[in-house]
Amino acid sequence: MSLHDYDRKRDFAATPEPRGGARGRGAARRPIFVVQLHHASSRHYDFRLEADGVLKSWAVPKGPSLRPGEKRLAVQVEDHPLDYAGFQGDIPEGHYGAGHVDLFDRGTWVIEGDPLLAIASGKLDFELHGGKLKGAWKLVRTGKQARQPQWLLIKRSDAHAADTEADDLVGQPSARTRGARGTAKPRTAATRSTPSAQRGQPRHKTPRRQDALWHRRALALPGARDHPHPPGFAPELCTLRSAAPAGDGWLHEIKWDGYRLLAEVVDGVVKLRSRNDLDWTDRVPGVARAVAALPVSDVRLDGELVVLDARGSSDFSALQRVLEGSSRQPLRYVVFDLPGLAGVDLADAPLLERKQLLKQLLGDEVGTLAYSDHVVGHGAEVFAASGKAGFEGIISKRVDARYAAGRSQDWIKVKHEQGDEFVVVGYTKPKGARAHFGSLLLARPEAGGLRYVGRVGSGLDDAALRDMYRRMRALATDTASVDLPAHVPLSVRNVQWVRPQLVVEVAFRGWAKEGLLRQASFRKLREDKRMADLTTPGASASTRTGARPKRSKTSPEKPAKAPGRTARTSPRNATKAPPKDAVTITHPERVVFPADGLTKGDVAAYYRAIAPWLLRDVARRPLSLVRCPDGVAGECFFQKHHGAGFGEAVHALPLRQKSGVEDYVWIDDDAGLLQLVQMNVLEFHPWGSTVDDPEHADRLVFDLDPGDGVTWKQVRAGAREVRARLREAGLEGFLRMSGGKGLHVVVPLVPASPWEQARDFCEAFARAMEAHAPERWLASARKSQRQGRIFLDWLRNTRGATSVASWSLRAREHATVAVPLRWEELSRVAGPGEFTLDKARQRAARLRKDPWDGIDRLRQALPEG
Structure with a gap:
């Protein structure tokens, strides 16, 4: 799921719930969990686990039980923003989830491996570290057919199991140690014993103070x-x-x-x-x-x-x-x-x-x-x-x-091996099959500033390359903090400088006569150290230097623009990627669309054929992905952040969020596209901005989502009406089948607009449509008001929100495709599911030019005011 369902169910002008976007947690902390007691029309507990920048959420009617083996029904609901973890208060009557919300418990949680894959597989085996809920738990999805996925929440047998349930703990203070906040005393803490997973039950209670x-x-x-x-x-x-x-x-x-x-x-x-x-x-x-x-x-x-x-x-x-x-x-x-x-x-x-x-x-x-x-x-x-x-x-x-x-x-x-710690001041471009970067440029503090000591390129595995590249991109600068010695055979044109903040530990075999490292090998990043902590071997504290790094001209919120790249990839230059056969698709026989008999191999063949067209919509844009490891009949999940195993052609874009710099996914060629398909990605959802300027929207999307009783003819007429109203505002829109029930009207912007301005315009436009014809249009997603009306979904036009790409498959029962159309074709389309995988592929093969021809040349901006 994504936060789109959360947003469309709420009117943030009337509810105190946080709007909040998806964001990551950074490497500085474990993921959180939160349990809220919700006094809605039906009293229940909301159980939420942080994963991929959102809170994965379940409604537990009876609340968690601490009795080992006792099963409690947990109904999976829409993802919530991380900001919801701190929400307490009243949701007004008449709004989704109306009632009072109390914070019951919160803390951190841990799982072995990828939580998204565990959710998709239908079994999470995890530990909670909270004030009231602790120890080992599991969530298991049932096979029962229901409107929303049904799971069972079960406490495992361990030291924290008890003949207790959530209602018994309501009103009790949390036992969680808060440290600097001073909200917990030692007498409420757990015993100091070996974790039960290794040594069994705790051996003693908290000892008496002496x-x-x-x-x-x-x-x-x-x-x-x-x-x-x-x-x-x-x-x-x-x-x-x-x-x-x-x-x-x-x-x-x-x-x-x-x-x-x-x-x-x-x-x-x-x-x-x-x-x-x-x-x-x-x-x-x-x-x-x-x-x-x-x-x-x-x-x-x-x-x-x-x-x-x-x-x-x-x-x-x-x-x-x-x-x-x-x-x-x-x-x-x-x-x-x-x-x-x-x-x-x-x-x-x-x-x-x-x-x-x-x-x-x-x-x-x-x-x-x-x-x-x-x-x-x-x-x-x-x-x-x-x-x-x-x-x-x-x-x-x-x-x-x-x-x-x-x-x-x-x-x-x-x-045992000579080694030391150095500060990273830059990196070189990768060569051959190397991904992300070639080598790190290192320096150490000396009197008066920093001295260049050489490079290190060996010892970095794929994970270290990705991690270091993500961190360095966020520190990119045009200003060098060291001078390269004349004898160094390295051109500054091949160097991307970074602000000297990252400290790495390096093994090496002594120093060359020029004062450079010999046979250096990367050991690890030292997150716990700063440049001020570095010293020359054998130096005392009194000889340390605290050289002030030169100020960067590049904001840490925006990654450095890659040289020689454009914001779009055309069908012509998309074919210049590495050979398509370079990406191996494993398990091509696995059935992905059972109703159509289509396999993973069929999906890969479609995306190979369609790549030049699809890349026009997704290349060099941050992406959200829908992954279906077991096909559409199994559990699919929404993923925004870069993950392990994606492949070297799938890039990480570091973007600053509230919690720190986080990696988002982007690709620029068909190799990256197929590496994502290999990871069971079915749907591609691009941002309305590019990786070169993620803070400004260059595309808006209005999604026409029909309620019950709305005919396809009315949807087509609605799209034409949206186009006409946009033209009155001086904007031209382009048409796309959504692959679902409705249509998209896509509006390009040149120059791009700040996200806040884009969101405000789209909300105002949707509310104006509703005010003009309330019998046909709806600007909020309240299901009680959807009958016979079209929800004009404007919520996709916020930073981090996405909509499906042109030519992307949909993770539905049948393999439908989001296909771009010329406006004059709309009258010939019989229904929303007309374009399946085979039909879309045939259409692409027949096309002589882009259905959105001219979108690249159009120059239009949001109206003033």
Whole structure:
């Protein structure tokens, strides 16, 4: 589904519900869930899961049950915008969903793999991390035929199952730890135990607070001092060395490959921070609950957030998947220091004694919280052993060191492979079969600015190429932040500069005599670090430079325009794409349209043949897609964002949304088109703007959607009336069969208009049509008023909204096609479903010119006022 159904059911001039567009969540947080108690004509709970920039929604009449195995009917309804997650209030009488809405619970959710494919397959197995609903759940679609898909919501048996249902929890406060917001206390948090998926049931309840006991123990350490409310602490940092220090004055720990995490509990309120002082409390609520379950109401912890593989090594890629919500592996917070405890400042206490107290505090049980053990002395042997065990390296620390913010010689980092972190300042164009970009241009801070240190192109897999390209496109600039040395064989004409903000970790084999990296290989993006964190190997904190990057002339909201591209692809130049045989269609025998006996191979053959025409409507435009992995008889789903496995000819367009920069899909040739068909895409829905200027509409679409009792003859007459009224406004429209029940009138705009202006004009036009002939026209989608009238759907003309492309198939029972027409052809069309796949293909083969001939040459703008 898309938000179109949500929009058309609501009159936003009269209802307080948020209009909201589809948007992504960014890599910075897991997807959310929300449950709302809806006192409508029939009281029910609305259960919503974030996926692909919207809230997938189910109405649960009796509400969720926490009894394991008990089934609750869940009726799938239209997608809702993410802004709806915070909605509470009254929907007025006479409007869709009239009644009062209360927020029952919210939190984050996680599933193994792609949630859209899971929804399409009819089975979601997931975990909730909320205040009232926690643990493992599943949603299973039934085979029962109904107007709306029916599912069953079932609680799995785990530590969070109980003889309770939603109504028993109404009015109870949420137990969710809010950290910096200060809305939850430790006594309401979950127990600090190993996740049930790995270790079974929790072993104990939240322990009783023992602040006085721990205060005495902490104050007994040398250098400890009473400090009931010390200011927030900054992390101590490491200095890179080539060898581990010798002697018993040093202890040695494993170097964990994850994200640095600082934890504070002050007066019972938990806050988690990254090394850059970003609030991570809501991002990892399970860790927050584990910290809250410690037997003190005041503590400071320093450690690393990791995911461990079967060998006990930290897996950075797995950690990223968990944080984005596509993996259910347990998180571990490996704690290695204790700067404060129970109102006692321990920063000046010796490290070894701080760690001994930390081990007592955490206890022997290994769960979400884990103690980072160490070996005193034997640095060379510990380093060698860590290499044999597959670890990245070790951290060596002076046993008597105080805890001091910033980089010092007291903490030493030793790696098995030489590597360091650099800032990305640009990228080169791809060559051959390489997708997205060729190599990254790297630099490091030095006195007076940045110094170019070379390029890295190896070590980047397809996922890393896509991710880095998305991020760099959002930072594109025409201004170089470094000078390329004269001896570098690289032309600036082949470089796209980016603002120096992305930090990457690179492995390399020393430095060449010109001061450039030798045999560099990409390791990973360091989202937790900024350019200001970078230092020269061995440098102390006092030698760091904080070079200010040059200001970009390019807005981060708009991607850089690709050189040598036009906004449209004609049938002539569309054939210049890579050979069509380069895209392999798997399972061509799979039936897609059972009623017509058409297979995936038939669909691919149609799109191969129709590509030059279809690309006129979709090339270099952000796209929304309808995917049907099991054909139209199975579950189809709407997808707006770029996904894994789409293929290298399917591009990601980074666009700024409320939640950050998100990837949208676009293609520019038939290779991209067929790669999407291979991913079971049936429908193509382009934006009314191009990838080169996504913030301005260059096309408007008026969709004539007939209600019951409206004849095809009346629909045809309605299209002609819309055309006439548009002409009165100085605008020419072009005609398209929708492939459904109605017709589209498409209006090109040159110059393009801001989306807000386009939306306002379309709404005003539709309401004027209704005011002129209310017996024939309707400007809102209320089903109660649709009988005998045509809904003039103007809601497709907002940023991010879409309508089906010309020549696109429709995911209906029969393989109908949205076909463009000349106005004079309209009278010869007998009905809305006249053009099927075969007829559309035959029509395209007979065409000598575009039915919309002249649309590219037309210059028309929205009327003033």
